[in-house]
Amino acid sequence: MQQKIDRHVIAAVIATGLLSFCGVIVETAMNITFPTLMNDFKVDTGTVQWMTSIYLLLVAIIVPLSAYFKATIKTKTLFLTAISLFIGGIIIDALAGNFVWLLIGRAIQGIGTGISLPLMFNIILEQVPQSKIGMMMGLGNLITGIAPALGPTFGGVVVDQLGWRWVFYLLLPLLLVSLVLGVWGIRQGSSLQAHRFDGASFALIIVFFTALMIGINQMSATAFWSMPVAGSLTIGLIALVILVVRSLRIADPILRLGLLKNKRFSGHLYGFFMMQILSLGLAFLLPNYIQLVNGNSAMLAGLIVLPAGFAGAICAPLAGSWLDHVGPRTPILTGISFSILSLIAFSWFGQSLSNGLILFIYIGYMAGMGAGMGCVMTSALGQLGHGEQTQGNAIMTTLQQFAGALGTNLVSMIVAASQIDTASQMARTTAIGTQHALIVLMILSISIGIVYFISIPKGK
Incomplete structure (x- = not known):
């Protein structure tokens, strides 16, 4: 008999997904506002970067506590705490009169996001029928996956037309929708325990x-x-x-790192970590290339990479449904193959990438990555016992934050090494450095494919 997903569970997944969506879109949109913030608050580049750094730091510190929170605090209480902190941080930032208050608001948002990020996947793992988990994990990744694609374009348009404070104001209606859905839909799926x-x-x-x-x-x-x-x-x-x-x-550790002794789980974890580095690296390299090499505006750069983000987001639930029918091996290996081929193409044309070529190849890459990412999470957590999956989710989400700190810096250092050659034009040295970085990402993607081929079991 076909198993159905309770409508309360769907509402809970959408509510927690929207909260995570808002966290990611603020992070990516605010990067576009840095020049404006530097001028408004009279701070330098190193100082303004803490807008992102303080947020990522608090997210990374709080996420490892997710298994402890789930075991000891009601799910709805966690959600209400997270969304209250996030809304409070949003209002503080929207009204901030100086840069210190702006950082305080971002720190509060980081704590809220750190609580909320693992919530969605914990609800799916605990309350969705086994035959529908792949599809719902894909839906969750669709909600959060659109945010990095929309962020730069959203930030650029809002800053140009309304001013940077509206990046925060415009998210309040979405957060209110999330709050209403969460209050109605979130149910307690397991009994609490003392830890x-x-x-x-x-x-x-x-x-x-x-x-x-x-x-x-x-x-x-x-x-x-x-x-x-x-x-x-x-x-x-x-x-x-x-x-x-x-x-x-x-x-009773905060993070049960003994789970890494499970070789299949560790193999999935390696690929998941590297996939994050690939995606974050490309998210830096391509807009940078469009602006510095091809001589276009930041807004146009955002519009060129936007279709790829939608392709990745749409492919996530489709691949999740595919996984529910045939198991994880085929959709994951198909997805990573698309990403490998796309990175080979990027590397081959690395010094002569037109805007049209970037748009076309990046759609292929993100479609493959969208198909693979949610399925990898589902397959990885499927290698663990039911009582271990919350800890596995905490480890994966923590690792995701680690990759977030590492990915952009890795490729930016490779590009910067080529830009040291001041005798050549900036556009040419940037193109050379970008090609070198793309080759590194291509090699990493091939290593992911090999590890997945070994680690992912056949069949359902």
């Missing part, structure tokens, strides 16, 4: 992500072997090692 909060591990998570963020942010401005870069990264690495050892030794 001891592991404060030492949480402190190590804070040290790791803070040191990582400082180290990565300083790479473009300071020598690698300086204290701000190498010193910060070393401190972060030490904190990570202690965190891993501790999680393997205690009975």
Whole structure:
């Protein structure tokens, strides 16, 4: 008999998805506003970057707590806390009279997003019938996947026509829709349990992500072997090692890293992490290329990459439904194959990419990535026992934030290395550096394909 999804569950998934959508779209839209903010608040580039950095840092610190939150706090309480924090942060930013208040608002939004990001997938895993999980994971990825595509265009249009404060104001109606759907639709799917909060591990998570963020942010401005870069990264690495050892030794860790001993789950995790780096790297490289090499505006760059974002978002639920019928192997390997072929094409034409060629190839890449991303999450969590899936979701979402900090910086450093040649024109050195970065991403994509071929089981 065909299993049906309860309408309350659909409303809960849409509500939590919309909240995550708002978090992602603010992050991507605000990048476009940086020049305006620098002028309005009289801050430099290094300072304005903290608009993104403080947000990502708080998200990364809070996400690992998601398994603990789910076990000890009601789902609706978590949702109401997250959306209240996010709306509060949005209002603070919209009314901010100085840059400090702008950062405070972004930090509050980061805490709200950190709580909300894992909520949607936890609800799907717990309350959706097994035969429909792939489709609903795809729907969840569709909702959040449109945001990175819309963000730059949305930010550019709003800043040009209304001013940067309207980036925040215009999200309030969506957040109110999310609030209404969440209050009506979210139901408690499991009983709560008492868990001891592991404060030492949480402190190590804070040290790791803070040191990582400082180290990565300083790479473009300071020598690698300086204290701000190498010193910060070393401190972060030490904190990570202690965190891993501790999680393997205690009975109830914040992140159950012992799950990484499951080779199939670890293989999926490697590919998921690298796929995030590929997508974030391209999201930086292509608009940069359209502006600096092809000489177009930021708004046109946003419009050129927009169709690819929609292609990826649409393919996510279609591939999820495909997974429900045939299992994960075929849709995932098909998706990553499209992405590999697209990166080969990008690398081949790397120094002579017209706007039309970028639009065409990027649609192929994002269609493949959209098909693969949601299916990978579904397949990865399917390698774990039912009681382990919340922890697996926490690990994957945490890793996603780590990739977010790493992806853009990796490709920007490769491009910057070519731009050092001041004897050549900026457009030419940028094109050369972009091609080098695309080749690195292509090699990484091939490694993902190999790992998936080994890790993903055949059949349903």
